[in-house]
Every structure is written in C-alpha cells, then in structure tokens.
Amino acid sequence: MAQPLRKPEPDTRPYAERIRxxxxxxxxxxxxxxxxxALEKGDHGEDLxxxxxxxxxxxxxxxxxxxxxxxxxxxxxxxxxxxxxxxxWVALFGGELLGHGENLKELLAKLEHHPRGRRALLHRLY
Amino acid sequence: MxxxxxxxxxxxxxxxxxxxxxxxxxTAKVYxxxxxxxxxxSWLAQLDTGAAWSVLAPDVAQAVGVSVESGDxxxxxxxxxxxxxxxxxxxxSLVADEGEPLHAEGQFFISPDWPEGLNFLGYSxxxxxxxxxxxxxxxxxxxxxxx
Numbered sequence: 417m418a419q420p421l422r423k424p425e426p427d428t429r430p431y432a433e434r435i436r437x438x439x440x441x442x443x444x445x446x447x448x449x450x451x452x453x454a455l456e457k458g459d460h461g462e463d464l465x466x467x468x469x470x471x472x473x474x475x476x477x478x479x480x481x482x483x484x485x486x487x488x489x490x491x492x493x494x495x496x497x498x499x500x501x502x503x504x505w506v507a508l509f510g511g512e513l514l515g516h517g518e519n520l521k522e523l524l525a526k527l528e529h530h531p532r533g534r535r536a537l538l539h540r541l542y
Numbered sequence: 543m544x545x546x547x548x549x550x551x552x553x554x555x556x557x558x559x560x561x562x563x564x565x566x567x568x569t570a571k572v573y574x575x576x577x578x579x580x581x582x583x584s585w586l587a588q589l590d591t592g593a594a595w596s597v598l599a600p601d602v603a604q605a606v607g608v609s610v611e612s613g614d615x616x617x618x619x620x621x622x623x624x625x626x627x628x629x630x631x632x633x634x635s636l637v638a639d640e641g642e643p644l645h646a647e648g649q650f651f652i653s654p655d656w657p658e659g660l661n662f663l664g665y666s667x668x669x670x671x672x673x674x675x676x677x678x679x680x681x682x683x684x685x686x687x688x689x
Contacts, residue, residue: 491557
C-alpha cells in the first residue's frame, strides 16, 4: 500500500497572519472558518477583532423609504451621449444632464444649487 | 415583488443598465443603482458575483464621507493589478423604483490608486447575504433581505 513520504507539517504561524493570507487570496470562506476555529480555541493570545469586523456578514439595517425614479432615460442618455463627456463625471435626472465636470467634489457642489441635484444619478465616463 | 412558495422573496426592484459605460469594456455587464453613506445622490455599481470583495471608488468614498482609515489594511489582487487599501465597513442602499429600498452595511475595499468612479458590488460580505434576482428581458434588478 502506498504511504505518504511525510506528514504535512501543521501551520504554526499566528492565526492573524494565516487569515490575512486567505483574505488577500480571496479565500473568504476559508478565512471565516479559520477565524471561527481561532475564536473557539480562544487561547492563542491574538487580537482578532479586526478580522471579526472584516469577515462579518453584511447586515440589513432597514427597508423602506423614498422611491427613486425609473432610471431608463438616464441609461439611454449614457448610451447616446456618453462619448461626448469622456473622462468626466455626469449628473443625470430623468434623461436630463444636470451638470458635468472632471472633479466629483466640484460637481457635487454645483448640484447643491440645482432643484433636482439631490436626486441625481452620478457616473464617471471612461 | 417576487414570492417564493407564498412568501416574499424580494421587496424592492430597480432598473439596471446592461450597457457598459466603460469604453474599453466590450461585453454587457449589470450596473445597478446604489447610494452610499448619507448622500441622497446615487451611483452606478457593477454587480459582480465573481468578485470576492465589493469596491468603492476612492473619490466616491471621499464624497460620501467614508473614513478610509477606519478600516483594516489589505492588499488585494484585482483586474487592475495588486492594490493596497483598506477593507471598510460602510452603509449603502439598494435604490428601488418599485417596492422598498434596502439599507444595509457591508465591507468595501477602498484603494487610493483604484480608478475614479468604478464601484463594484461583490459576493463576499455583501451579495451573499441578500437575496437578488435579475430579469434580463426587462432589465429589472430585484432585491431583498436574506434569511
């Protein structure tokens, strides 16, 4: 019968280091499992609160509130006129261009004075 | 909204865009309407079930008042190369034009050298915890809280 040449060595690195490695390689499920294992053991002397925060599930806070308009006209505007505003931010509402510019902060400042500015759809065109 | 075995499956619906507003991207993608922080304006974000993490563009993060340094440092491999940044927990809303909008908090990667204005809703820490469905014929994005 075939025998393994040698047993795999147990990973003795700190949990935080191993969790980071998994997170940065997009193995989020494995990172959560390792975090759960570490928290269950609880005697490793590491502060894992940062990883508990990072790996926490999304949380629904509430549902309901103001409805948006149907954005189909704004999507059509992007198809029809997007090329013209290449490299810029645009602010749209109901298929109308409310403003545009290269800097988002400046555009948001302009929208403060526009009656429909607070409900604009913002998008940067590439 | 959508029901499953007689119970609500999703609560809200919005139109999505399948036209890429990015010049170098030739294939159709799904772009949905999202609000971040307390801002009433909305932004387009690409729905990407293949992405491990959601991404908030650095200029959008700044505009909506997300404190990047409140997050945890991370280095991620992305389509734009290896990026250093922070994984930040922040609030966002899936905007509805029918039904009920959904307000939640989840993890976003924010990197100072990420392209301006490019937002993604990825799977881990966000999409995996809500219910969603697409109607590609009508360009409808349905969503609701997970169970």
